[in-house]
Amino acid sequence: MEKASTKRGNSLSEVRVHEVIEVRHLTDTAYVLRMTKGSMDFIPGQYISIGKVASIDKRDYSIYSSPNDEYLEVLIKEVADGMVSKSLRNMKPGEPIEVEGPFGFFQLKPDTLNERKHLFIASGTGISPFHSMVTSFPELNYHLIHGVRYGADAYEKSMYQSNRITVCSSRDGKGDYYGRVTDWLKENPIDQSTYCYLCGNSDMINDAFDILEAQGVPSEHIHAEVYF
Amino acid sequence: MAKKIAFKTLGCRLNQYETDTLISQFKKGGFEVVDYKEEADVYVVNTCTVTNKSDHKSRNTIQQGKRIKPDAVMLVTGCMANHRKDQLNANEQITYVVDNDRKSSIFSIVDAHFKGELVNPDEYEKDVFGFAVGEETIHTRSLLKIQDGCDNFCSFCIIPFVRGRAISRPVQEVLENARELIRIGYKELVITGVNIGRYDYEGILFEDLIEQILALPGDFRVRISSMEPEGFGEKLYSMLNHPKLSPHLHICLQSGSEAILLKMRRMYTARSFSEMVQSIRSVRPDMNLTTDIIVGFPGETDEDFQASLDRVKEMGFTHVHTFKYSKRDGTRAARAGDQVPEKVKSARSEEMRLLSEENKRAYRSSFIGKQQRLIIEKSGNAYSLGLGEHFVPVKVMGKKLPANSWQLVQIVGIESGDDPALIGELL
Numbered sequence: 001m002e003k004a005s006t007k008r009g010n011s012l013s014e015v016r017v018h019e020v021i022e023v024r025h026l027t028d029t030a031y032v033l034r035m036t037k038g039s040m041d042f043i044p045g046q047y048i049s050i051g052k053v054a055s056i057d058k059r060d061y062s063i064y065s066s067p068n069d070e071y072l073e074v075l076i077k078e079v080a081d082g083m084v085s086k087s088l089r090n091m092k093p094g095e096p097i098e099v100e101g102p103f104g105f106f107q108l109k110p111d112t113l114n115e116r117k118h119l120f121i122a123s124g125t126g127i128s129p130f131h132s133m134v135t136s137f138p139e140l141n142y143h144l145i146h147g148v149r150y151g152a153d154a155y156e157k158s159m160y161q162s163n164r165i166t167v168c169s170s171r172d173g174k175g176d177y178y179g180r181v182t183d184w185l186k187e188n189p190i191d192q193s194t195y196c197y198l199c200g201n202s203d204m205i206n207d208a209f210d211i212l213e214a215q216g217v218p219s220e221h222i223h224a225e226v227y228f
Numbered sequence: 229m230a231k232k233i234a235f236k237t238l239g240c241r242l243n244q245y246e247t248d249t250l251i252s253q254f255k256k257g258g259f260e261v262v263d264y265k266e267e268a269d270v271y272v273v274n275t276c277t278v279t280n281k282s283d284h285k286s287r288n289t290i291q292q293g294k295r296i297k298p299d300a301v302m303l304v305t306g307c308m309a310n311h312r313k314d315q316l317n318a319n320e321q322i323t324y325v326v327d328n329d330r331k332s333s334i335f336s337i338v339d340a341h342f343k344g345e346l347v348n349p350d351e352y353e354k355d356v357f358g359f360a361v362g363e364e365t366i367h368t369r370s371l372l373k374i375q376d377g378c379d380n381f382c383s384f385c386i387i388p389f390v391r392g393r394a395i396s397r398p399v400q401e402v403l404e405n406a407r408e409l410i411r412i413g414y415k416e417l418v419i420t421g422v423n424i425g426r427y428d429y430e431g432i433l434f435e436d437l438i439e440q441i442l443a444l445p446g447d448f449r450v451r452i453s454s455m456e457p458e459g460f461g462e463k464l465y466s467m468l469n470h471p472k473l474s475p476h477l478h479i480c481l482q483s484g485s486e487a488i489l490l491k492m493r494r495m496y497t498a499r500s501f502s503e504m505v506q507s508i509r510s511v512r513p514d515m516n517l518t519t520d521i522i523v524g525f526p527g528e529t530d531e532d533f534q535a536s537l538d539r540v541k542e543m544g545f546t547h548v549h550t551f552k553y554s555k556r557d558g559t560r561a562a563r564a565g566d567q568v569p570e571k572v573k574s575a576r577s578e579e580m581r582l583l584s585e586e587n588k589r590a591y592r593s594s595f596i597g598k599q600q601r602l603i604i605e606k607s608g609n610a611y612s613l614g615l616g617e618h619f620v621p622v623k624v625m626g627k628k629l630p631a632n633s634w635q636l637v638q639i640v641g642i643e644s645g646d647d648p649a650l651i652g653e654l655l
Contacts, residue, residue, distance in 0.1 A: 014393075060381075060560070103381055105495065202490040209486070209497070219500050226383075226490050 016040070017053060018099050020091045021071055026155050029078040030125065031089055032064060035097055037072045044132040045108065045197075045225070048101035050074065051084055052091075055098075059084040062128040062199070062225065063102065066136040072099070075128040075155060106225035108133055108140075112195055118142040119196045121181055121208055126200025126227055127155055134160060147181035147204060150174065182207045185215075192216040199225040230260040231342065234268040236289045239276025241453055243306055245371035245420050246331055247274050249359035253335045264293065270301040270338055274331075275308035277390055279554035283308060294321045301341060305331050310390040324349050328376075328391055332358030357397045369451075369603070370414040374402050374437060375421030380456070382482075383493045383560035384525060384553065391422050396429040403440060410446040415603045415632060416474070416615075417441070418451045425459015435463040442472045447634070449603075449617060454478040454520070457496045460504055468512040476516040476619035477508070478549075484539030485532035488525050493560070498539055505543045516591065516618040518547040521580055524573030525553045526564035533576050540583055546591040548584035550577050585646045592620055595639045595650055602635045602652070613649065621649040 016038055024032040033050075042048075042063055051058035065073035078085045091097065106129060108118070120130040120142055127146050134140060144165045148154055151174025154167040168184050169175030177184050185208060190196065196212055198205045205224045212222055233254050237247040250272065251261050262268050271293035275286035286308045293302055304316055305326040316325045323341075326334055326349045333352035340347050356376040377392040378385075406417055419438070421427070427434040434455075441450055451474040460479070467473055483489050484498050496504075508515050521536055540548055552573040555562045595618070602614030602622055612629040614637075616622050622637060629635055637652030 056558075058558075103379060105379075202487065206487050206490055213499075219497060224490065226493050 014100060016099050017096045018072065020093055020095045020097055022093055023089060023091060026075075027153060030075065030153070030155060031078075032073050032075050032156075033088055033091070033097075034065075035072045035099065037070060038099075040072060040099070040102065042067055042102035043107045044136040045106040045129040046102035046104045047106075047129075047225075048072075048074065048099050048103070050088070050097055050099050052087060053096045053098050057084050058098070058100065060103070062104075062106075062125075062132070064128045064131050066132055068136060075125050075131070077125045104225070106197070106199070106223060108137070108197075109195070113137060114139065114141075116141070117191065117194045119190055119194045120144040121147075121185075121196065121198045121200075121204075123147040123181065123200030123204040124153070124227075125155070126198075126204075126225070129199055129225060130197070131156070131159070145181050145184060147200065148175065180204075182211060185211045189215045190217055192218070194221065196222045197224075198222065200227055202226045230258055231270065232262045232266070232268040233259045233270040233272065233338070234262050234264040234266060234293070235272045235274065236264040236293070237274045238285055238289065239274075239278060239282060239306065241371060241418070242373065242376075242420055242422060243274045243276065245373055246359055247272075248371065250331075250334055253360050254338075257335055257339065264289075265296070267297050268293075268300055269297075270303060271297075272303045272305065272334065275304060275306035277306075277308040277311040277386060277556075279551065279556075281554065283312070290319075290321060301338065303334065303338065305334065307387070307390040310392075311386060326352075329354040329356055332356070356392075356395060357401065369416040369418055370409045370412075371420040371453075372402065372406055372409065372417045372441075373397065373420050375424050375427045378423040379426065380423060380495065381493065383491060383564075384522065384556070386556040386559060387422060389558055394423060394426050396427045399429050399432050399437060399440065402437060403444065406441050406444055410444065410448050413632065415448050415634065416451060417448060418453050420453055423456055423459075424452070425455045425457075427459070433461065434459045435461045435467070438473070439463065439467060442467065442470050448472065449474050451476055451619065452478075454480060456480055457501055457504055460508075465507060465511050468508065468515065474617050474619060475512055475514060476518070476617075478518045478520075479504075480520040481536075481539065481543075481545075482520060482522050483525060483528070483532065484521075484536035485528070486535075488528055488532050488535075491527060491561070491564070492522075492525060498535065502539065502543060514594075514618065516620065517543060517545050518549070519543075519545045520549045520551065522551045522553050523576040523580060524568035524570075526561055526568065527566040528553075528568055528576075533579075537580065537583060540580070540587070544587055544591065545584065546588045548580055548587075550580045550584070552577050589642070589648060592648060592650055593642055595620060596642065598639055599655065600637055600639060600650070600652060602637055604629045604631050604633050604635060607631045614652075616650070621647075622652040623649045624652050624654060627654065 018035040021034040047060050047062045049058045049060050061074035064075040147168045149171045151169045167175035168177045168181045170180050235247050237243050273289050276282040301323045303324045304322050309325050310327050330352045332355050375396050377394040378388045379394045381388050425434050449472050600616030604612050604614040606613040611623045611625045636655045639650045641651035642648050
């Protein structure tokens with residue numbers, strides 16, 4: 001009988017077991033889960049699906065770290081009645097964790113990396129793929145608009161050059177701008193040649209998309225990654 | 229005496245292709261292929277799991293076979309075999325559960341079974357392109373598989389979890405397969421895969437591959453089956469008037485609402501889709517465009533649904549394959565709130581169906597007075613039925629024409645009903 005080979009099979013789910021290195025708490029509900037990287041290769045902007053070993057409950061998270069890092073990180077916001085985000089928060093160094101991926105097509109266009117201006121618009125943990133991009137390409141010409149409820153939710157803001165990030169806080173005045181990212185966009189029209197990348201909740205992306213198009217940014221220059 | 233085998237295929241065109249090639253292989257191997265309603269030694273159910281309804285149908289089909297002959301070998305394959313493998317393996321009615329990756333080994337598995345070998349399907353080679361060319365299939369057209377799997381992970385879709393990651397078939401193998409099909413006498417090659425627009429084999433993209441297939445010698449036509457809009461590149465526009473390319477495209481819109489498309493994690497907007505359709509029509513005004521629409525996606529409002537109707541009307545889709553949203557465990561959309569009641573989904577589905585029929589009739593009527601080159605699919609004394617290059621059905625009354633033959637006809641009329649065939653006269 002012929003023996004198994006994966007030569008021409010399309011692997012259903014390449015589940016790998018990684019090890020937790022640490023959980024870095026950013027706020028009461030947000031944390032960065034750092035894992036061993038193993039042999040995983042990815043492009044900044046892609047996401048992975050993770051969960052505890054043998055658990056059927058897995059969740060997708062954009063990769064927060066850079067492919068150049070020796071570890072793998074994801075930024076997670078604990079969901080009030082969420083099963084996975086709560087259990088991952090309590091993981092201890094050395095514990096095994098299942099990782100599938102990487103997945104996704106949300107990535108910078110290689111031919112525009114050094115030439116164009118990039119506008120990154122994130123809501124909440126939607127900042128994650130941009131963190132990976134910015135740390136992977138230090139020469140990148142970008143401006144990051146981060147929408148949060150409270151200024152304290154500006155995750156690891158100090159990791160970005162201060163002139164390249166604008167935190168828009170909608171519920172307090174502790175960000176760089178008091179209001180939503182969409183308000184900021186209306187007040188700060190975007191140059192039409194800018195490549196725009198949006199990541200976060202679909203309502204924000206929907207509204208921001210319309211504003212950018214109305215400002216003359218061609219739709220083929222707007223890319224989105226939706227967190228439900 | 230020859231062993232009898234019966235097949236039942238559920239779901240997509242890719243499943244149909246795979247069953248067709250298996251049928252051919254079993255016939256060559258000395259098996260008698262019988263209807264699924266008849267008594268057989270082996271029943272093969274090629275399942276689908278895309279909706280709850282598909283799971284239900286698959287289970288019923290398995291039971292149906294076992295009712296006809298309880299001691300028959302029941303072999304279950306297809307997407308449900310991947311999605312519900314443990315559950316199926318625990319079902320005593322089922323002899324073998326063969327996942328999609330090993331479907332091409334089904335002949336070897338059944339052959340080994342009847343030779344008395346101990347068979348474990350999971351030990352067979354994985355090969356999603358290992359299907360032999362179907363010489364004796366039940367169709368006059370042949371499907372040409374170029375790709376399998378999908379990496380898009382749309383929020384509603386279970387397919388990437390059951391068909392696996394995208395993989396492209398080597399170019400030379402596709403061309404070799406196409407040459408063989410043309411040599412056997414197939415006149416229409418239907419390009420098939422899970423997400424064919426994502427074809428990429430060592431830098432050769434979907435449109436490059438189509439160009440190479442069209443360049444093969446022979447009197448045949450190529451039809452691109454269901455594709456996602458992101459596969460539509462500049463080169464494809466330039467090929468839309470190629471004499472061997474059938475002017476029919478099934479491009480999946482899924483929703484006309486920008487907000488819903490975002491929640492579905494589709495990679496285009498309704499506006500960009502509409503621009504793409506305008507570009508297609510500017511090159512090929514008579515293009516037959518069909519699509520898929522999901523109604524009742526979580527959070528879909530009346531306004532969102534109206535946007536779908538508006539886009540279907542505006543883009544003139546001549547057929548809308550309408551799906552009522554069905555929750556699939558493990559997908560993002562399954563965890564969403566705002567599920568739409570079944571009653572509302574049904575009403576929306578019906579409204580979409582009526583619009584689709586209206587568009588279909590208007591489009592088909594536009595062929596009256598024009599010519600079509602048919603491939604005859606069914607041959608009868610009362611009439612012969614063929615498909616024109618635009619993928620429109622045409623009946624030639626009172627003529628028993630040879631199946632799988634080319635026929636040039638003048639369209640003189642259209643039937644009544646919800647799926648009206650055109651009436652053609654031989655030229």
